[in-house]
Amino acid sequence: MKEKKYSFNFHSTFFPDLENISRLLEICDNNVFLSKEEIFNLTGIPTGKSTGKVAPHINYASYMNLIEYEKVKDEYLLKKTKLGELIFNVDPYFQEDISKYLCHYFLTSSTIGADMWYEIFRNFPTYLGNETSGGVVKDEVSRKFNLKSAPKLTPFIGTYLKDNSLGSLNLLQIGEENKYIFNSTDYDNNFIYVYAYTLIADLEYIYDSRREFTVDEIFDCIKWNRAFNWDKDKASEVLDIIAERGILKMNKQLIPVTVILNFKSKEILDKLYSMLI
Numbered sequence: 001m002k003e004k005k006y007s008f009n010f011h012s013t014f015f016p017d018l019e020n021i022s023r024l025l026e027i028c029d030n031n032v033f034l035s036k037e038e039i040f041n042l043t044g045i046p047t048g049k050s051t052g053k054v055a056p057h058i059n060y061a062s063y064m065n066l067i068e069y070e071k072v073k074d075e076y077l078l079k080k081t082k083l084g085e086l087i088f089n090v091d092p093y094f095q096e097d098i099s100k101y102l103c104h105y106f107l108t109s110s111t112i113g114a115d116m117w118y119e120i121f122r123n124f125p126t127y128l129g130n131e132t133s134g135g136v137v138k139d140e141v142s143r144k145f146n147l148k149s150a151p152k153l154t155p156f157i158g159t160y161l162k163d164n165s166l167g168s169l170n171l172l173q174i175g176e177e178n179k180y181i182f183n184s185t186d187y188d189n190n191f192i193y194v195y196a197y198t199l200i201a202d203l204e205y206i207y208d209s210r211r212e213f214t215v216d217e218i219f220d221c222i223k224w225n226r227a228f229n230w231d232k233d234k235a236s237e238v239l240d241i242i243a244e245r246g247i248l249k250m251n252k253q254l255i256p257v258t259v260i261l262n263f264k265s266k267e268i269l270d271k272l273y274s275m276l277i
Contacts (some may be wrong), residue, residue, distance in 0.1 A: 008145055010055075010114070011114075013049055015162060017053070020057045029079055030080040067081060086272065111205045120141065120153075192242065196248070215239070
């Protein structure tokens with residue numbers, strides 16, 4: 001597993017704006033180190049000496065598995081990942097929910113994503129349920145990250161409520177008395193390769209060349225199903241559907257059931273948007 005460096009306040013109170021992330025993808029792969037001011041001049045993403053949206057959005061794009069970057073002093077070398085390159089070529093303005101689901105999945109991944117997004121979206125609901133009060137969420141964030149002051153959850157909430165972010169996915173609602181409601185998504189056959197790709201890519205990130213996993217590792221370790229707000233029964237049904245496509249094999253003779261991956265993530269990357277054609 002690759003080491004991930006994480007700063008709790010990397011977002012500087014800003015939620016991810018997909019328009020800004022699209023602008024960043026446009027200037028990647030130029031093999032030139034750029035300062036925040038130069039990135040502002042090229043993209044129009046506002047920045048300043050001590051704050052601004054450039055640095056947070058570089059981090060967001062990285063946590064979404066869209067870019068890789070190298071930072072030397074205060075300059076950035078930006079490079080698209082294979083996933084970032086695909087989205088940039090097919091859906092550069094993030095109009096499709098497929099693109100948004102991919103961003104959401106990796107942003108909330110325990111391995112690639114932002115730790116607070118993972119904890120609130122995938123981990124906390126496993127013991128707090130799909131509906132819980134905002135106060136409890138704040139308390140859990142403070143406890144998990146050993147914070148001395150109450151955390152600001154506006155960037156997390158904005159991720160899932162703002163139209164220029166991931167709001168159209170309707171994954172989270174804020175109900176009466178600041179209740180967090182995580183909405184279970186329906187299986188969508190158009191997204192079958194999204195479900196398969198995210199599962200395989202996340203497992204590869206941790207386990208590299210290993211190809212067989214128990215469902216317990218999938219549900220309890222990477223919590224793949226929780227990215228779609230699925231319980232284990234619903235997720236098992238989706239795994240069966242993916243297996244019917246031959247992407248993986250389910251060995252139900254073992255306890256717990258195991259999943260054998262028949263493809264590498266890079267082998268199905270180009271299929272992510274194929275069901276829309």
